[in-house]
Amino acid sequence: MIRSRILSSAEERIYPLLIFLALVLMILLRVIPNNYSVELYYFFMGIALTTASCLLLALLGKVVSLHMAGIGTLLMFMVILSFHFERNIVVAISLCTLATGLLASARLFLNRHGRAGVLTGWLIGMVAQLILIQFWL
Numbered sequence: 691m692i693r694s695r696i697l698s699s700a701e702e703r704i705y706p707l708l709i710f711l712a713l714v715l716m717i718l719l720r721v722i723p724n725n726y727s728v729e730l731y732y733f734f735m736g737i738a739l740t741t742a743s744c745l746l747l748a749l750l751g752k753v754v755s756l757h758m759a760g761i762g763t764l765l766m767f768m769v770i771l772s773f774h775f776e777r778n779i780v781v782a783i784s785l786c787t788l789a790t791g792l793l794a795s796a797r798l799f800l801n802r803h804g805r806a807g808v809l810t811g812w813l814i815g816m817v818a819q820l821i822l823i824q825f826w827l
Contacts, residue, residue, distance in 0.1 A: 700748045703756075707745040714738045729774065732826045733767050739818040744811070755803045755811035761790050762815025770819060774827055 697703050714737050722731050740759050747754055765786045772779045794812070797803050803811075 700751045700753050703748040703753070704745065707741060707748060707756075711738060711741045711745060714741060728826050729771060732822050733763075733819075736763050736767060736815075736819040736822050739821065740815050743814045743818065747810075747814075752810075753803070753807055754814060755794075755797050755808045757793055757797060758790075758803075758808050758811035759815040761786070761793055762812040763819055764815075765790055766816045766819035770823055770827060 697706065714734060718731065718734050718738060722734060737760075740763050744754055744756055744759055765783070768779065768783050768786055771777075772783065790812070794808050797808050798805065
């Protein structure tokens with residue numbers, strides 16, 4: 691069970707990740723149907739895929755940075771959105787990249803994760819969006 695709000699062990703992360711995955715799936719099925727907004731639907735699909743991947747790693751006893759997984763998903767979605775609408779949103783992508791670097795530095799500085807956990811979380815978020823690119827771009 692949960693011993694602190696930090697969720698430092700893999701076992702402590704399982705139930706919060708299950709609850710979050712259930713909420714994201716409810717959003718996908720009830721709030722944002724596929725025909726309403728394809729872009730938003732696949733953004734949340736990427737979040738669900740990222741959460742499921744982090745849950746699988748938690749079940750295997752590995753701890754990754756959930757913060758970095760989330761911001762990795764957001765950064766890659768913004769890049770894909772820029773390609774999809776053929777708009778130049780370099781400023782927004784640059785600010786999100788800066789926020790990614792600041793967040794990674796903060797996680798490392800506070801000793802919440804090692805370099806491998808931060809990088810793995812970030813890659814999980816990025817790859818989840820890259821996997822879904824083929825369905826809507």
